[in-house]
Amino acid sequence: MTGVSAVRQVFGFFSFLGRKTGKTRAFAILGLIPVALAVVVRIVLHGRSGLMAAVFTEILMVFFLQFYIVILALFYGTSVTAEEVENRTLSYLITRPIPKPAIVLGKSAAYAVLMFAMVGVSLALSYFIMNAARLSDPDLYATFFRYLGVLGLGVLAYTAFFTFLGAVLKRAIIVGMVFGFGWENVIQYFPGSTQKLSIVHYLKSLLPYHPPSVGGGGGGRGVALLLFRLEPTAPLAAILILAVVTAGFLALACWVFRMKEYLYEE
Amino acid sequence: MATVREKGYTHWDGKLGERRFPWWPITRTGILLAFRKKRFKFIFAGAFIPSIVFLVGLYISERLDDFKAIIQGSDRLLNIDPKYFATYLTGDWLFFLIVLVLAYGAGGLIADDLKHNSLQLYFSRPLGKKDYLIGKMSVIAFFVLILTALPGLLLVVFKLVFAGSFKFFLQYPWLPLSVLGFSALLTVFFAFYVLLLSALSKNSRYVFVLTFGTYIFSTVLYGILNGIFRTPYMALFSIPANLRQAGAFIFGQKLPFAFPAVWSFAVLAGICVLAAAVLNRKIRSVEVIK
Amino acid sequence: MTAVIAASNLSKWYGNVLGLNDVSLEIEEGITGLLGPNGAGKSTFMKLITGQMKPAIGSVTVRGRKAWNDPGVYQGIGFCPEQDVFYEDVTGWEFVTGLLRFYGYSRTEIRERAARALDVVDLTADKDRLIRGYSRGMRQRVKFAQAVAHDPDILILDEPLSGLDPLGKRKLIKLIKDFKRQGRTVLVSSHVLPEIEALTSRVVLIHQGKILAQGDIPFIRELIEAHPHQISVRSSDPRALAARFVGDKSIQKMTFGADGRTLVVETHKRDAFFSRLTGVVLEAGIAVEEISSPDDNLQAVFEYLVGK
Numbered sequence: 001m002t003g004v005s006a007v008r009q010v011f012g013f014f015s016f017l018g019r020k021t022g023k024t025r026a027f028a029i030l031g032l033i034p035v036a037l038a039v040v041v042r043i044v045l046h047g048r049s050g051l052m053a054a055v056f057t058e059i060l061m062v063f064f065l066q067f068y069i070v071i072l073a074l075f076y077g078t079s080v081t082a083e084e085v086e087n088r089t090l091s092y093l094i095t096r097p098i099p100k101p102a103i104v105l106g107k108s109a110a111y112a113v114l115m116f117a118m119v120g121v122s123l124a125l126s127y128f129i130m131n132a133a134r135l136s137d138p139d140l141y142a143t144f145f146r147y148l149g150v151l152g153l154g155v156l157a158y159t160a161f162f163t164f165l166g167a168v169l170k171r172a173i174i175v176g177m178v179f180g181f182g183w184e185n186v187i188q189y190f191p192g193s194t195q196k197l198s199i200v201h202y203l204k205s206l207l208p209y210h211p212p213s214v215g216g217g218g219g220g221r222g223v224a225l226l227l228f229r230l231e232p233t234a235p236l237a238a239i240l241i242l243a244v245v246t247a248g249f250l251a252l253a254c255w256v257f258r259m260k261e262y263l264y265e266e
Numbered sequence: 267m268a269t270v271r272e273k274g275y276t277h278w279d280g281k282l283g284e285r286r287f288p289w290w291p292i293t294r295t296g297i298l299l300a301f302r303k304k305r306f307k308f309i310f311a312g313a314f315i316p317s318i319v320f321l322v323g324l325y326i327s328e329r330l331d332d333f334k335a336i337i338q339g340s341d342r343l344l345n346i347d348p349k350y351f352a353t354y355l356t357g358d359w360l361f362f363l364i365v366l367v368l369a370y371g372a373g374g375l376i377a378d379d380l381k382h383n384s385l386q387l388y389f390s391r392p393l394g395k396k397d398y399l400i401g402k403m404s405v406i407a408f409f410v411l412i413l414t415a416l417p418g419l420l421l422v423v424f425k426l427v428f429a430g431s432f433k434f435f436l437q438y439p440w441l442p443l444s445v446l447g448f449s450a451l452l453t454v455f456f457a458f459y460v461l462l463l464s465a466l467s468k469n470s471r472y473v474f475v476l477t478f479g480t481y482i483f484s485t486v487l488y489g490i491l492n493g494i495f496r497t498p499y500m501a502l503f504s505i506p507a508n509l510r511q512a513g514a515f516i517f518g519q520k521l522p523f524a525f526p527a528v529w530s531f532a533v534l535a536g537i538c539v540l541a542a543a544v545l546n547r548k549i550r551s552v553e554v555i556k
Numbered sequence: 557m558t559a560v561i562a563a564s565n566l567s568k569w570y571g572n573v574l575g576l577n578d579v580s581l582e583i584e585e586g587i588t589g590l591l592g593p594n595g596a597g598k599s600t601f602m603k604l605i606t607g608q609m610k611p612a613i614g615s616v617t618v619r620g621r622k623a624w625n626d627p628g629v630y631q632g633i634g635f636c637p638e639q640d641v642f643y644e645d646v647t648g649w650e651f652v653t654g655l656l657r658f659y660g661y662s663r664t665e666i667r668e669r670a671a672r673a674l675d676v677v678d679l680t681a682d683k684d685r686l687i688r689g690y691s692r693g694m695r696q697r698v699k700f701a702q703a704v705a706h707d708p709d710i711l712i713l714d715e716p717l718s719g720l721d722p723l724g725k726r727k728l729i730k731l732i733k734d735f736k737r738q739g740r741t742v743l744v745s746s747h748v749l750p751e752i753e754a755l756t757s758r759v760v761l762i763h764q765g766k767i768l769a770q771g772d773i774p775f776i777r778e779l780i781e782a783h784p785h786q787i788s789v790r791s792s793d794p795r796a797l798a799a800r801f802v803g804d805k806s807i808q809k810m811t812f813g814a815d816g817r818t819l820v821v822e823t824h825k826r827d828a829f830f831s832r833l834t835g836v837v838l839e840a841g842i843a844v845e846e847i848s849s850p851d852d853n854l855q856a857v858f859e860y861l862v863g864k
Contacts, residue, residue, distance in 0.1 A: 033487070044494070044495070059489075059490045063486055075471075078471070079471075171305055173471050173475060174309075181478070
């Protein structure tokens, strides 16, 4: 089989498998938490649409950007290789007439689509519930698609990085956890160029609002959890860097998977 | 009746002796298996070492304004009283390290048994469900107590040794009991918490993510809810916040959150009860396949 | 016959442990049994052939192509792994059709091939059940089905009879022999000697990573010059028979069986013994009921070679 058709077949196989597992159901249920919160907030803050918009952008986005997409990508990204080795099903895949990189690309693409669907549904429901009073405002939809785009790029970039980790390391989940919830949470508040050494910096740079001045709040007065100390990168540069990070780590993952021997633990 | 005598086999007519602690082999094996993991030794050793001072210093030099308040109060920082011990035992970094050690070293306690269908092996021995769970919980108790009660009590001892008198102990005679009491609370809570998550999947990697993810998510959820509703009761959604609240109560300190500590105890107890119910359902000698 | 699988100075290390030690052999068409105890290197050898591992030293080729990082080679190889593992929560049908997708077949062809493969292993009735609800034998058969569904020329079967009941073993042995009759090459490994003997007379004996012997079982047996042959003769008067042979210098040892009717002789010159036996029996008028060679089997050959 050629590379592209092999990737397509692997994608189809793992899309099917990924949808069936209990873990996908569990992660999808996790994505319903912001929806439930949105319903509660809507009831509590009924009529105060400006406040609801601020709650969504400054609070719920923390959940999506700094927790949900990270934990999804950590689990699914490291699973691309680790799952096959732990479950000893790798033999079934690498003894088929498909190039090894096709396995990495197809499986990570399948999982990325699955994650994007979970994130997308959760985001859409929570966003439109919170902003139900403004459904006739066209800016609302532009902002929604921008959020969706940011989270989509986040899913791709994190998945690529964690796929690479999973291909290289035996206990990738620990390193991934330290990176995703340690490094990413801490380094983004460092001054100067240091904060550019994180994926979340570029994602935040693409958010559809920015603080009036560096170090200030966002979306108005009050807490600016998400944008605290952000020194944003220009949007086009941010997208380019995220694309390079995604492509780069996927390419590295493919190369490692092709060259490395994976031995089952006895 | 025919007897089998070939190859030296004869039927044993003796009486089976009862083990005093039937769960002890499970505990011993669980601890040994954790230490066999290469990185676990490193992580476990690291859990004893406090935060890296040098990088903190670099960060402080960039953020001097933020830390002036702490530097001004430095004489209060070095005042050794029950608050000092409470700060150590209820610190977020200690909880994080405990979760890391348990997620890596104890996450597979039940998950691996489910994966390899080992429950049948356990229950075909003179071992009940209670013994099985006590054995598994004791593995967690070992690690948690070593990270909490042991250093906590040693700190008290070293305080007395360095002071050269028992004045501190006479001033706060209940302090060692508080250390033991809070360590016991942490042990019981984390034992139920980790075993609950370990019983939910056969995949120990997924359990690792669940263990960490649930812990971190509870904090994120608290942040979100507090931002929306601006009430201290939202701290009840956060595992570390509840542990801090309970710890402050046990050490007789000012509660970090403005609500009665009994609520935090109730939340922690509720998680333990939920865990017990799930474990009772999941730990079966026979697997039913539908 | 040209070699289908050829290994040349093949060695593989696992850290400091030598999994395979300087193995050079050729496997031809037909069924070849790879026999050795647990940890002998059978699975290592099979993983090297199927490109799951890279040789540390030497090479292994399948129809002249190295399997490592050459996906094209798998179009003609079917591999049945030793491990009893599957993807979670899939039915037998989904498992076989899912893996058939990687061969470039159309959907119709995938369905036809999967149906045929599952029919061959008698799993048609259970194809829509989850694999985790299958018995051990059914799981082994569905593994076999995924290995043969794409009609490979070469079948590499790692302990395929493991965990099967006697009926299941018989069915699978018949299947494997059918594949051989269709002109395919089968390499099957086992640590259970009678299983290999039931499948083929052509064996490769492996122990501690080294090839001890290769060829037909009787041929290997003949090669073991130093080890005397055992011949068992059941007759009406074994002692009279023994008395006739006691002066024969080619006889190493004679023992009597517990049944009181059997004489077991050890000799280096088997053919000479048989020709003398005919004459002795006629001369003495002794009624011979049975003549057999107790050590002319794989167990004896293997035990001798391993030195147990």
